Amino acid sequence: MGAATPVEVTVPDQAPRRTALITGATAGLGAAFARRLAAEGWDLVVVARDAERLATSAEELRARHGVAVSVIPADLATESGVGTVEERLRNASAPVELLVNNAGIGLNKGFLRSTLDDELRILRLNVEAVMRLTFAVLPQMTERRSGDVINVSSVSGYGVTAPGSTYTATKAYVINFSESVGQSVRRHGVRVLALCPGFVRTEFHQRAGIPTAGSPGWIWLDADSVVDGALSDLRKGRYVSVPSMRYKIAATALRHAPHALVRRFSEAGNRAVGRGAR
Structure with a gap:
């Protein structure tokens, strides 16, 4: 018998690894984004202030999902911290395809009782x-004509829901900034989404010293569900994601109801629930 004719086997190219960078990644929505993206096979760069907790979270993600996870301990309220993360985002040899700006804080005190440092x-x-x-990340994304940014805001950014607090003002900026920049980069194949949840079961309120003991159960959202909705809305090409029908109604009311009526309800809500929403 003659020698068998060799058969050429074509091995399909392995799908390229995608990398997401998540700030505030050790708790709440940031941790939920990390779990969800790791489950989808994304490699991660996780950022948070607590180096020990960050390392533990990274090891758990590697062990459970088999993805690469690098850590950047950084306080993004400092020049050195934000500068370190900017440098990573500009690294053209290891591009970031998805940036999740989740890190944020609230203050459980009004402006007149606050300090300039806070x-x-x-x-x-x-x-x-x-x-x-x-x-930092958009120039590479627009050059590649692909990439996504999710900026975590709050439904409270649509109105003065916490009288005397500047938290809502910061979140209003994030909504308007994200929509404006999102419109400008869409033609380059890049998407920017503002995520605007209401009250989410995370450590946010505890860290800010905001009381929640008297709040009704129906106002709370599940972090994993919020993340799933945000990623779905991003992939649908939306500019804003407001999870759950009750908060969609709240956002619509805050935008379109008379200001006097909004002020009346926000003052009553603050007395019943405590300041702040995230």
Whole structure:
């Protein structure tokens, strides 16, 4: 018998690895984004202030999902912290395809009882860091003609839902900034989404010292469900994601109801629930 004719086997190219960078990745929505994206096979760069907790979270994600996870311990309210993450986002040899700007804080005190340092910190983290990290990543994305940015805002950004608090002002910036930049980069194949949840079961309120014991159960959202909805809305090409019908109605009311009526309800809501929504 003659020698068998060799058969050429074509091995399909392996799908390229995608990388997402998530700020505030050790708790709440940031941790939920990390779990969801790792389950989808994304490699991750996770950012948070607590280096020990960050390392533990990264190891759990690697072990459970078999993805690469690198860590950047950084305080994004500081120049050195935000600068370190900017440098990673500009690294052309390891491009980031999805940026999730989740890190943020609230203050459980009105403006007149606050301090200048606290007010500057909330501006640096909730506003400046979001703008700077978005600015750092977009040039590469627009050049590649692909990439996504999710900026975590709040439904409270649609109105003065916490009288005396500057938190809602910072979140209003994130909504308007995201929609405006999103419109300008869409023609380059890049999507920018503002995620505007209401009250989510996370550590946010506890860290801010905001009481929630008297709040009704129906106002709370599940972090994993919020993340699933945000990714779905991003992939549908939407500019804003407001999870659940009750918060969609709230956002519509805040935008279109007479200001006097909004003020009356927000004052009553603050007495019943406590300041802040995230």
